[in-house]
Amino acid sequence: MDFNWSPNQAELFERSLEFAKRRVEPHAKAEQFNLDVWNECGEFGLTGLAIPTEHGGLGLDALTTARVLEAFGQGTCDLGLLFSAGAHLFACARPILEHAEPELVEQLIPALARGTKIGANAMTEPGAGSDTQQLAARAVRDGDDYVLQADKAFVTNAPIADVFLVYATTEPSHGYLGLSAFVVTPDMPGVRVGAAMAKVGLGSSPFGSLYLEDCRVPARYRVGPEGAGSRVFQSSMAWERACLFGIYLGAMQRQLDAVVSHALERKQFRRPIGKFQGVSHRIADMQLRLESARMLLYRACWMHDQQRDSVLAISLAKLAVSEAAVQSGLDAIQLHGGLGVVAEAGIERGLRDALASTVFSGTSEIQRNLIARALGL
Numbered sequence: 001m002d003f004n005w006s007p008n009q010a011e012l013f014e015r016s017l018e019f020a021k022r023r024v025e026p027h028a029k030a031e032q033f034n035l036d037v038w039n040e041c042g043e044f045g046l047t048g049l050a051i052p053t054e055h056g057g058l059g060l061d062a063l064t065t066a067r068v069l070e071a072f073g074q075g076t077c078d079l080g081l082l083f084s085a086g087a088h089l090f091a092c093a094r095p096i097l098e099h100a101e102p103e104l105v106e107q108l109i110p111a112l113a114r115g116t117k118i119g120a121n122a123m124t125e126p127g128a129g130s131d132t133q134q135l136a137a138r139a140v141r142d143g144d145d146y147v148l149q150a151d152k153a154f155v156t157n158a159p160i161a162d163v164f165l166v167y168a169t170t171e172p173s174h175g176y177l178g179l180s181a182f183v184v185t186p187d188m189p190g191v192r193v194g195a196a197m198a199k200v201g202l203g204s205s206p207f208g209s210l211y212l213e214d215c216r217v218p219a220r221y222r223v224g225p226e227g228a229g230s231r232v233f234q235s236s237m238a239w240e241r242a243c244l245f246g247i248y249l250g251a252m253q254r255q256l257d258a259v260v261s262h263a264l265e266r267k268q269f270r271r272p273i274g275k276f277q278g279v280s281h282r283i284a285d286m287q288l289r290l291e292s293a294r295m296l297l298y299r300a301c302w303m304h305d306q307q308r309d310s311v312l313a314i315s316l317a318k319l320a321v322s323e324a325a326v327q328s329g330l331d332a333i334q335l336h337g338g339l340g341v342v343a344e345a346g347i348e349r350g351l352r353d354a355l356a357s358t359v360f361s362g363t364s365e366i367q368r369n370l371i372a373r374a375l376g377l
């Protein structure tokens, strides 16, 4: 077992950390999507981390991708932007790269890798969230096209997306094998994108609804064979659950560093508060939770890179990182006292940005179901 990073991985981590601090963090306070910052991140390579170099990306494996995202999460509190980049990369660009016909890959991937086109994925519906087998969205073959009807909810990047990966039922009676995936662009007739919805946290990651009404999509825009939609989605979720959560490792490291400084500086009862066991043990637990989640995430990414069966490892990692991130956000507030809840101080943002992490990419309960299933329960 080798816990060392290669010189290239170490250099990329430091460069990413420095870039995030210098170019992203100064804009983070606005909590709004900033296209200039997005474009700069695209030039850096963030939007194409796990896309092969021949398609315009950085060609990183899952482990190095997660490590770079960790550096970004440590370097800036703009987790919304990083989350948007992750959703774009793992749930739109990667599945298109892996499953679409070569012409479609050629047409879309270089621009997605550079971030000059923004990607989104549309699976969730008002009536189908955790249960992705119950989609009401329909795609009916008609000559060289499919005609799609869909009402999609909570689509990250919807208000800014150039490319949607949309899941719809092609054969209702076939269950898991009844879904198919399609590339839809906002300029296609019958496409309507809802207004950005306000939400708690991740403010710079716009999300909203997508409506398709008699939307005619050329068959060559299907991603993967007909009926392979669930497989396409699962492969994208494996990437997303493993790598994207690197941003929360970085955020937790940032919070830990901040609470240690605060506990050393802040004095009450004529002593630094870090000298009180009630304070220092909470910080020790933050460290323990971060380190355990980090190891689980690195292992999950490594297994994914080795093409081993990584479903259990990825669920364990996603669950551990997201629940640790929420707890870390709560701890950071408690340890800062009144300052912890003052918006201007920026401490409470950590909790706000963590809350959704136990919901998206499969809820904590769904991860526990997957873990239990892997144990034969």
Ligand SMILES: Cc1cc2nc3c(=O)[nH]c(=O)nc-3n(C[C@H](O)[C@H](O)[C@H](O)COP(=O)(O)OP(=O)(O)OC[C@H]3O[C@@H](n4cnc5c(N)ncnc54)[C@H](O)[C@@H]3O)c2cc1C
Binding pocket: 087, 120, 121, 122, 123, 124, 128, 129, 130, 131, 153, 154, 155, 156, 157, 202, 207, 356, 359, 360, 361, 362, 363, 364, 365, 366, 369
């Ligand atoms: C910030 C954010 C970004 C998102 N981005 C996207 C996106 O880009 N594309 C997209 O398609 N979707 C996206 N989603 C939607 C997300 O995938 C869903 O919210 C999630 O899958 C849960 O679905 P739901 O909200 O319908 O909740 P439900 O599935 O209705 O779940 C409600 C509660 O019931 C629990 N539950 C449901 N089924 C079970 C079960 N079998 N066992 C135990 N508990 C269960 C859940 O865990 C949850 O606690 C996003 C969500 C958020 C919050």
